[in-house]
Amino acid sequence: MGDSPDDDLPPWETGEDEEEAQKQPSAAELEAAGQSALFGDPAPAPLAEAAPAPAPAVVAAAPTSPAPAPQAANQPYRVLARKYRSQTFSELIGQDAMVQTLANAIKRQRLAHAFLMTGIRGVGKTSTARLIAKALNCVGPDGHGGPTIDPCGVCEPCRAIAEGRHIDVIEMDAASHTGIDDVREIIEAVRYASVSARYKMYIIDEAHMLSKQAWNGLLKTLEEPPPHVKFIFATTEVDKVPVTVLSRCQRFDLRRIPAELLHQHFAHVCALEGVAIDEDALAMIAAAAEGSARDGLSILDQAIAHADMESDGTATHVTARKVREMLGLADKGAQRALFDCLLSANPQGLLAAVEDQFSLGVEPLALMRGAMELTHRIAVAQLGEGATQGASEEERLAIAGWAQRLSAGQVHRLWQLLLKGHDEVRTAPDPLVAAQMALLRVMHAADMPDPGKLEKLLKDAAERGLAAAPQVTAPAAGSTVTATGATTPSMPSPDIEWTILCDRVEQEGMLRVGQIMRDHVRIIELRHGHLRYTTPPAFRDDIMADLKEALLRATGERWDVAKGAGEGAPSLTEREEMAAAAEAERVRSHPLVRAALDAFPGAEIVDENQLADGRKAWSRRA
Numbered sequence: 001m002g003d004s005p006d007d008d009l010p011p012w013e014t015g016e017d018e019e020e021a022q023k024q025p026s027a028a029e030l031e032a033a034g035q036s037a038l039f040g041d042p043a044p045a046p047l048a049e050a051a052p053a054p055a056p057a058v059v060a061a062a063p064t065s066p067a068p069a070p071q072a073a074n075q076p077y078r079v080l081a082r083k084y085r086s087q088t089f090s091e092l093i094g095q096d097a098m099v100q101t102l103a104n105a106i107k108r109q110r111l112a113h114a115f116l117m118t119g120i121r122g123v124g125k126t127s128t129a130r131l132i133a134k135a136l137n138c139v140g141p142d143g144h145g146g147p148t149i150d151p152c153g154v155c156e157p158c159r160a161i162a163e164g165r166h167i168d169v170i171e172m173d174a175a176s177h178t179g180i181d182d183v184r185e186i187i188e189a190v191r192y193a194s195v196s197a198r199y200k201m202y203i204i205d206e207a208h209m210l211s212k213q214a215w216n217g218l219l220k221t222l223e224e225p226p227p228h229v230k231f232i233f234a235t236t237e238v239d240k241v242p243v244t245v246l247s248r249c250q251r252f253d254l255r256r257i258p259a260e261l262l263h264q265h266f267a268h269v270c271a272l273e274g275v276a277i278d279e280d281a282l283a284m285i286a287a288a289a290e291g292s293a294r295d296g297l298s299i300l301d302q303a304i305a306h307a308d309m310e311s312d313g314t315a316t317h318v319t320a321r322k323v324r325e326m327l328g329l330a331d332k333g334a335q336r337a338l339f340d341c342l343l344s345a346n347p348q349g350l351l352a353a354v355e356d357q358f359s360l361g362v363e364p365l366a367l368m369r370g371a372m373e374l375t376h377r378i379a380v381a382q383l384g385e386g387a388t389q390g391a392s393e394e395e396r397l398a399i400a401g402w403a404q405r406l407s408a409g410q411v412h413r414l415w416q417l418l419l420k421g422h423d424e425v426r427t428a429p430d431p432l433v434a435a436q437m438a439l440l441r442v443m444h445a446a447d448m449p450d451p452g453k454l455e456k457l458l459k460d461a462a463e464r465g466l467a468a469a470p471q472v473t474a475p476a477a478g479s480t481v482t483a484t485g486a487t488t489p490s491m492p493s494p495d496i497e498w499t500i501l502c503d504r505v506e507q508e509g510m511l512r513v514g515q516i517m518r519d520h521v522r523i524i525e526l527r528h529g530h531l532r533y534t535t536p537p538a539f540r541d542d543i544m545a546d547l548k549e550a551l552l553r554a555t556g557e558r559w560d561v562a563k564g565a566g567e568g569a570p571s572l573t574e575r576e577e578m579a580a581a582a583e584a585e586r587v588r589s590h591p592l593v594r595a596a597l598d599a600f601p602g603a604e605i606v607d608e609n610q611l612a613d614g615r616k617a618w619s620r621r622a
């Protein structure tokens, strides 16, 4: 490089700037605004030809003013991202830690020979690189100043760098200059002293794109750089930069810019541009920018262009509606109203809210995403974190209210249901209908305690019920079994327990008879050595002989056994079944469970602990 006669522009930049004369920015131009390897502003010469009467005070020519003046009407359009590129470190938003480190390094004269700027795109890496170039080369207004974190902006080096015409500050876009040949030019040029600046600076953007050979070529120079040379690498993918290079660089990680700062910044830019903008519109743009000032300014550019087209010649006004349309977003207020319907079991309101949003052009999928985003913010708010950063006052209040009202379990359940709904909407032939159905289902379930809590409530209820109910599995001698309040004839004072007899019979190996005794023998009278019984009408086997034999073996005595007249007490098994049915009914009639069954028609209550602890008492057959 440097062979070109047009020497004050880097070779890859020449001829690019004529496009800027267009009034409206093209998408490519917006994109190019920050990615372009050009310093600051276009060189003045081509502009003078393009614009008949350019205002002399171009923003970059007066970088000391923190608030660039709105451009004159007859000036060529400059995209906001380029126009409002930070010209001082104090204008660089969201990077305080990095600026502080850099300031310390300059103050202590402990500057590395090479810097590495990392961070997501549009976060200010190349802006920072240029600011470092200024900081190191500024000579101050009187021409005697040294390196400073606060470059004056008026000295010749400052102005030349800001205007992108400083001969000793060379910027290379590694994305288009990846090879060893491009690097070789640098290596050659490094040997010569700078022309006028204190330091000869090489800014290599998208450094991760350099080839392995290119890095190897650079390595020698990075190991022993001439004292007058500084390298600044900027990259989004620091893990692709060789470790040998990393170890020779002072690294600065640029942070994603918080939405709140972007919001303020964009408000500031709008004020300078004389553009009125809704607060909600600013918030949407700040959120959509995802931490990148450049991306946010590009969106703002488009929003202003849209607003201009619609305006009747009066002042430009960017409305929230327009931005929402542009970004395909749901209105936050409408979103909250919809969410509120979800949680307050208001199906009419819910369906109306969905219809409204849909007719405004909001995609059903975006509705689901909006509800999920709110759920996420509620969950974060419950942890006391800054979930409401960048939110409007109404949103802050609403989220805080929900965070208090809902249990953590409910929020997670809500998330699960919405996630499921989201997937359904995505694949459904009619996304609107799918969204309505999914949201209705969420609404019905939203009132419910979460499954864990429900289970615990049911268990507690069951345990209370069991403690209060008579012993059903092992009725004590003489006790009256009254499951479900059904009248049961009392057993006339047996002096021996039937369950114990059943156990003994089984222990003697007469399992079949034992089972019959439990299942089918209804006792009319039971005393030691004396049994009067009956069986259910459906049970026709004659078991008298079996019973006599079994009782003889179990007790060692002959029994007086006879089938008697009358109903008899229910068999042991019948009592267990009655008790279980009663408990199931009791559980079923619990208001909570009734709510659950109403919400999920056809649902069944299943005792998950049945197998674990063998308790049969409740809910098995519900």
Ligand SMILES: [Zn+2]
Pocket: 137, 138, 139, 140, 141, 151, 152, 153, 154, 155, 156, 157, 158, 159
């Ligand atoms: Zn200066």
